[in-house]
Amino acid sequence: MTFVxxxxxxxxxxxxxxxxxxxxxxxxSQPKLQETTINSSLNGTPQGVRFYRPQASEPRPLLVxxxxxxxxxRQDRSDWLQEAVDREWFYIQPDFRGPNNRxxxxxxxxxxxxxxxxxxxxLKEFDVDHTRVYLAGVSGGxxxxxxxxxxxxxxxxxxxAWVGISxxxxxxEFHAPDGKPAxxxxxxxNSCGGxxxxxxxxxxxxxxxxxxxxxxxxxxxxxxxxxxxxxxxxGSVPISHTLLAYNAVVVARGETPIASTTIDELTKRRRVxxxxxxxxxxxxxxxxxxxxxxxxxxxxxxxxxxxEARPHAACEWLAKQQRKVVTP
Numbered sequence: 144m145t146f147v148x149x150x151x152x153x154x155x156x157x158x159x160x161x162x163x164x165x166x167x168x169x170x171x172s173q174p175k176l177q178e179t180t181i182n183s184s185l186n187g188t189p190q191g192v193r194f195y196r197p198q199a200s201e202p203r204p205l206l207v208x209x210x211x212x213x214x215x216x217r218q219d220r221s222d223w224l225q226e227a228v229d230r231e232w233f234y235i236q237p238d239f240r241g242p243n244n245r246x247x248x249x250x251x252x253x254x255x256x257x258x259x260x261x262x263x264x265x266l267k268e269f270d271v272d273h274t275r276v277y278l279a280g281v282s283g284g285x286x287x288x289x290x291x292x293x294x295x296x297x298x299x300x301x302x303x304a305w306v307g308i309s310x311x312x313x314x315x316e317f318h319a320p321d322g323k324p325a326x327x328x329x330x331x332x333n334s335c336g337g338x339x340x341x342x343x344x345x346x347x348x349x350x351x352x353x354x355x356x357x358x359x360x361x362x363x364x365x366x367x368x369x370x371x372x373x374x375x376x377x378g379s380v381p382i383s384h385t386l387l388a389y390n391a392v393v394v395a396r397g398e399t400p401i402a403s404t405t406i407d408e409l410t411k412r413r414r415v416x417x418x419x420x421x422x423x424x425x426x427x428x429x430x431x432x433x434x435x436x437x438x439x440x441x442x443x444x445x446x447x448x449x450x451e452a453r454p455h456a457a458c459e460w461l462a463k464q465q466r467k468v469v470t471p
Contacts, residue, residue, distance in 0.1 A: 171228045173221060176236070181264050183257060190257045191216045195227060195234040196269060204275035205233040205265055206458070207299075209258065209291075212283025212308075212327070215241040223279070226458040232277075233269045237261030242330070243283055249311075249334035250290045250352035258291055262298060263471050276468045277461040278302040281452040282380065286354065289388055292364055293357025301365035301440075301464035305452035306380050309354045309388040312339045312346075317381060327379060358388055359395035365440040365464040366392065367457065371448030372413050372433050378450025383410040389436065389443035398438045409434060409445060427456040440464075 176193040183190060193216055197203060206227050210218050216238035227234035239257035240248035247253050265271065278299045280288035285307020292302045308314045311331055315338065318328035324338065332338050335348035350356050368385050375381030383406055390400035408416050415421065415434050423432040425444070430453065434445040442460075446453070 171225075173225055173228055176224070181237075181257075181260050183253065184260050185253055185256045188253075190238040190240070190260070192238065192261050192264070193217070193236045194265070195224060197228070197231040197233065199231055199270065202270050202272040203231055203233055204277060204462070205235070205262075205269065205271045206277045206279065206461070207258070207262055207265070208234065208236050209239070209278070209280035209284035209287045210236065211281055212286070212330070213242045213244075214283070222452075222454045223458075226454050230458065230462065233265060233271055235261055235265050239287065244330040244333045246334055246336065246348075249331070250287060251334075254287070255291060255294055258287070259295060259298065266470060273470060274300060274465045274467045276300045277458075277464070279304070279457055279461070280307065281305045282307065282450065285452075289354035289358060289366075289368075290352070292361045292366055293354055293359070296361045296364040297469040299364065300466040300468055301367070301461050303367040303369070303457040303461055304385075304388070305369045305457065306371065306374050306378065306382075306450050307354070307368075307384060307388070308380055309358070309384040309391070311335065311349045311353045314380065314384070315339055315349075317375075318379075354388055355391050358391040361392055361441075362396045362439065365466065366442070367460050368441070368443040369452070369457075370445055371451055372409065372445050373449040375410060376413065376449075380450060381410050382445060385443060385445075386410070389438075389441060392441045393438045396439055396441075401436060401443075425456065427459040428453050429455075 178193045180189040180191050208223050216236045239254040243249035276299050278288055285304040288302050288304040289307050315328045315331045318325045335345055337345045368389050370382040370385040386401055386406045393400045405416050405419050408414050421435055423435045425432050428446050431447040436443050
């Protein structure tokens with residue numbers, strides 16, 4: 144049997160295929176996303192959402208995919224959509240105030256509520272399996288995935304965050320060498336009202352919009368945290384953001400965090416300490432796994448790569464998670 148993978152323009156010859164829709168990879172042709180608007184329950188501002196509705200005769204999982212730092216709901220996320228289509232999952236790409244360059248965006252209360260409003264709309268509109276409501280995002284979407292995991296952990300069955308920002312102050316400083324703010328530092332400043340230390344009110348904004356502040360609430364949520372080991376060198380987000388996010392959950396659970404020396408070795412030198420060597424093989428990543436830790440339902444993975452995601456690996460992991468969510 145021959146399958147066509149439209150995203151890569153490749154043809155694979157498969158001699159044997161078995162299993163349910165949740166385990167296939169690139170099987171089905173990709174439909175055009177539909178679009179609607181949802182009025183914010185906080186201030187009535189319309190927020191766009193694009194969605195895919197499979198022809199299903201029974202309740203199906205829902206994947207909520209969050210847009211990146213400089214993007215909005217109109218982003219082309221064909222790689223993630225393909226995973227949902229192949230699995231016959233409901234799929235939404237909500238807007239949450241667009242690019243992170245103004246106070247209303249960047250993890251604000253308004254932006255967080257936009258995600259919840261879109262989720263509530265989908266739960267009413269679609270025949271969703273309420274034990275399989277999944278959240279995912281990359282980069283700025285990884286930031287928002289971690290933030291929502293802390294602010295609303297009971298609204299999702301599981302979450303998968305990739306190369307996300309967990310500490311806005313630290314990320315500002317990374318992008319403001321010698322005190323000169325570059326693009327991302329300027330965007331953070333525009334969102335939070337100034338540079339860190341400008342005023343107590345500004346610092347409060349940095350804190351409330353940073354996942355590290357609230358991830359202690361996510362101890363029961365199946366949470367998958369990922370980063371490519373070269374990010375921060377060839378990419379824009381040092382992997383310490385992902386490793387420290389993991390620690391925030393683990394410490395709240397009363398378990399042993401990743402040592403600071405290990406975080407430094409991985410982040411600065413892209414090297415796994417000898418006492419932390421891991422021989423994990425995870426074929427879903429299609430990449431070498433340099434480091435993995437798991438504590439309860441929380442997992443962190445550092446893989447060979449940069450500022451990127453592995454949508455197939457994310458959805459394979461999500462598909463194994465099942466937990467009833469709180470509904471409105």
